[in-house]
Amino acid sequence: MRDVKISLVGYGIVGHGVVDVLNRKKKVLRDMGLNLKLISVSDHTGTVLAEDGIDADKILGERTLANVATSSMKGKEAIAAIDSDLMIEVTPTNIVHGQPGLGHMEAALSSGKHVVTSNKGPLVVSYGKLKKLAEDNGVMMKFEATVGGTMPLISLVERTLVGNQIYGIRGIFNGTCNYILTRMTEEGIAYTHALSEAQDMGIAEADPSYDVEGVDTAGKVVILANSLFNMNVKYSDVDVTGITGVTPEALALAKKRGYAIKLIGDVPALTVRPTLVPLDSPIAVSGTLNSAAIYTDLSGTITVSGLGAGSIETASAILTDIISIYRTKRIDTIF
Amino acid sequence: MRLSMDLELQDIPGQLLLALQPLKENKANIISVVHHRDRKTPRGMIPVRFVLEMDRSKIEALQTKLKESGISVVRAGEDRFMESVSVVLVGHVLDSDIGDTVKRIDSTGFAEVMDLALTMPGVDEPSSAFMKIRATGKAEIQKALTILREVGKEKKLLVIEPIEAEAV
Numbered sequence: 001m002r003d004v005k006i007s008l009v010g011y012g013i014v015g016h017g018v019v020d021v022l023n024r025k026k027k028v029l030r031d032m033g034l035n036l037k038l039i040s041v042s043d044h045t046g047t048v049l050a051e052d053g054i055d056a057d058k059i060l061g062e063r064t065l066a067n068v069a070t071s072s073m074k075g076k077e078a079i080a081a082i083d084s085d086l087m088i089e090v091t092p093t094n095i096v097h098g099q100p101g102l103g104h105m106e107a108a109l110s111s112g113k114h115v116v117t118s119n120k121g122p123l124v125v126s127y128g129k130l131k132k133l134a135e136d137n138g139v140m141m142k143f144e145a146t147v148g149g150t151m152p153l154i155s156l157v158e159r160t161l162v163g164n165q166i167y168g169i170r171g172i173f174n175g176t177c178n179y180i181l182t183r184m185t186e187e188g189i190a191y192t193h194a195l196s197e198a199q200d201m202g203i204a205e206a207d208p209s210y211d212v213e214g215v216d217t218a219g220k221v222v223i224l225a226n227s228l229f230n231m232n233v234k235y236s237d238v239d240v241t242g243i244t245g246v247t248p249e250a251l252a253l254a255k256k257r258g259y260a261i262k263l264i265g266d267v268p269a270l271t272v273r274p275t276l277v278p279l280d281s282p283i284a285v286s287g288t289l290n291s292a293a294i295y296t297d298l299s300g301t302i303t304v305s306g307l308g309a310g311s312i313e314t315a316s317a318i319l320t321d322i323i324s325i326y327r328t329k330r331i332d333t334i335f
Numbered sequence: 336m337r338l339s340m341d342l343e344l345q346d347i348p349g350q351l352l353l354a355l356q357p358l359k360e361n362k363a364n365i366i367s368v369v370h371h372r373d374r375k376t377p378r379g380m381i382p383v384r385f386v387l388e389m390d391r392s393k394i395e396a397l398q399t400k401l402k403e404s405g406i407s408v409v410r411a412g413e414d415r416f417m418e419s420v421s422v423v424l425v426g427h428v429l430d431s432d433i434g435d436t437v438k439r440i441d442s443t444g445f446a447e448v449m450d451l452a453l454t455m456p457g458v459d460e461p462s463s464a465f466m467k468i469r470a471t472g473k474a475e476i477q478k479a480l481t482i483l484r485e486v487g488k489e490k491k492l493l494v495i496e497p498i499e500a501e502a503v
Contacts, residue, residue, distance in 0.1 A: 170498060245493040249454035250425045250463035254495070256452075257421060257465060261495055276421060276497040283498075 002326060003035045007082050007113075009075070009104050010090035011043035011065055014118050014145075014318075017311030018088055021319050023056035034326055042078045047071040049082070075100055079107045086325070088318060089117040095210075095219045095235060098125035109133040109141065116321040118145035118314050120219045124235055127226040142321035143227070147220045148173055148290045150313035151306030155324065157228050157294060164296040166228060170266045171283055171292030173220040175308040176204045176211040177243050177263040181274075182286045185251040185260065191244060203288060213242035214263060214272040221265040221272060229268050241273040260284045337366070337417065338387045338394065341409040342401065343380035350406070354383065357400035363389035380407070386414065416447070416469035418476045422483060423495040424464040429455060431490035433464070439486055446470035446479035 008018055022038055029036050037053040046069030048054055062068050073081055087108040091101050102122035108115050110133060117123075122130060123143055134141040144154050148171070157166060172178050176198060183194040195212065198204035210216050218238040225231040243263050254261050254276055262284065264275040277284045282303040283291040290308030295301050307313045344350040351370065358365065366386040374382060389397070398408050428436075437448045450467035468483075470476045480496060487494035 241493070245425055245461070246495075247425050247456070247461055247463050249456055250423050250493075250495065253452055253454060253463055253465035254423050259421065259423075259497070261423065264498055274493065274495045276423060276495055278497075281498070 001030070001035050002033055003037060004086060004322075004326065005037050005039045005084040006086050006088060006322070007040040007042070007079065007084040007108075008038060008088045008090070009042050009079065010088075010092070010101075010119070011041055012090065012092065013311045014090040014314045015041070015043070016060060017313075017315035018090065018318055019054070019056050019060055021312060021315040023060075025319065029323075032323070032327075034323065036322065039084055040078065040082045041065065042074060044074065045069060047073045047078045047082075076103050076107045079104055079113075080111060084113060086114040086116065086322065088322075089115060089119050089122075090318075091119060093119050093121040093219075095121050095124050095215060098122040102126055102130075105130055105141070106133060109137055109139060112137050112139055114139045114325050115141045116145075116318050116325070117141075117143050118318060120146045120216075120223060123226070124219045124222045127223065128232055140325050142325060143223070144321050145314045145317035146223055148292060148304075148306065149175075149308040149310065150316050151290050151292065151304050151308060152317075152320075153292050153294075153304060154224075154227060155320070156302070156304065159324075161294065161296060161299060161302065164298045167295040167297065168266065168268055169224055169228070169292055169294050170264055172262050172285060172290050173265045173292070173308065174211055174214075174217045174263060175288035175290055176208065177214075177217070178285070178290070178308075179203050179288045180212070181243060181246065181251065181261060181263065184246070184248045185255060188248045188252060190248060191246065212244055214240040215242075217263060217265045217272045221267055221270060224265075224267045225270060231268060233270060238270045238272060240271075243274055246274050255279070336389070336391050337414040338363075338389060338411060339414050340385045340387060340411040342383045342385065343376060343378075343407045343409055344383055345405070346375065346379055346381055350381075351383070353404050354385075354401065354406050357397055357404065358385070358387065360400065361389065361393040361397040363387040363393070363397065382409070415471055416449075417471065418473055419449070419467055419469040420476050420480065421497055422466045422468065422480070424466060424487070424492045425495065426461050426487075426490065426492035428453065428462045428464045428492060431492065436483075436486055436490070439482055440468055440479055443475075443479065443482065445472075445475040 041048045043065045045064050045066040049070050089101050089104050098121040101119040105115050105122050179198050180194045218240045225233050259276040261274050262277045265272045283293045285291045285305045291305035293303045369384045371382045441447045449469050452465045455462040468479050
């Protein structure tokens, strides 16, 4: 049995999902030979510490840790003080400066902790530096949950399709935009109406600009470009057009001739823009689904689709990353 | 050059072979043949459409030879526009002079707008247009799209292009 001490930093929707999933999967993980012990959970109010593992039932009902914190330590201070093997970073994302996640990840990596994250900001701002920091410290940084949520994409390309040359990846990487465009097409309703519906359903934020202006999708394009195409690009290198200008009439005209209009992110073209997608294309998925087409030399085109967001779904991608760290055998250690 | 040619054959055995002989003699490379047995003309003839790749200078000789063999050539014309692309435009499509937008494509000589559908929900609201452009080749399609992108920027139109099938 391999004991792994885990610190969770960030206790929002995804953080709750992580606590829930680690708790639910305890037995399965043990059968795999992994004893994943959540020894600390931190948010902006403080930290809950438990050396033998945190009792999920005690904290899952709490929106923040304010009432259950056993220590006032926060952020980098907590990361430095707590002796864990792996940090899960799920604080709110900021694509401009990457904080506070960037500082958390730097602190964890430089103190020899593996990092698993769903936080796009730090990777968009500083992927190259973080990757080097991980390599220099002999630890891993995994971030499947940052692109396409639970939909396997990064590990699919890095592991399953290894050996293929990847010509490009195009897809729908934002469920909010896809929901709005789907509803506008189905009902012939205006953008503002579909947006307010999405907000009422909790699919869109009160300030939806991050999603509908294409910022979120562009962040994912940057992450894919840097991690899978070694491109070393910044957010400002992406040519971004959001969906706010798309009209129900445009959607109807396109549909009549066999097309859907989807917000498509394209790597390595580094574009995010509303695009005509044939209705029978496997990437023309509806609702909040995400999808991606991966164009390869040996395997042709591979298409994946799945839920791009959600508490448990995102936690699932995080769990997969954690397991893969401990199940990875390097080729040179096998021989 | 590429050429499409509509012929009418008599409904008796051996007619298709009769039509093929002059093609062979004039070194026409057959790209496709569609033989419409089920769509006889009122005169009881069978329409056949050939798409050919051949030397421009031999077209006249070919047509003469076909006529001599008793085969009527209904239509023969150069297939200049082999590629097409669909685009959606959103914004003040009409007020920003749709005629000019079309002309910018048509005036290239290698591309033209072949289909245009417009929806205008209200006077001050943005209108939407579906446009199909055809061009002489794939590279010309890309050139036409580049022109359209520039026009879009200039006239503040959202240009929604199709996703390409392969990212090569």
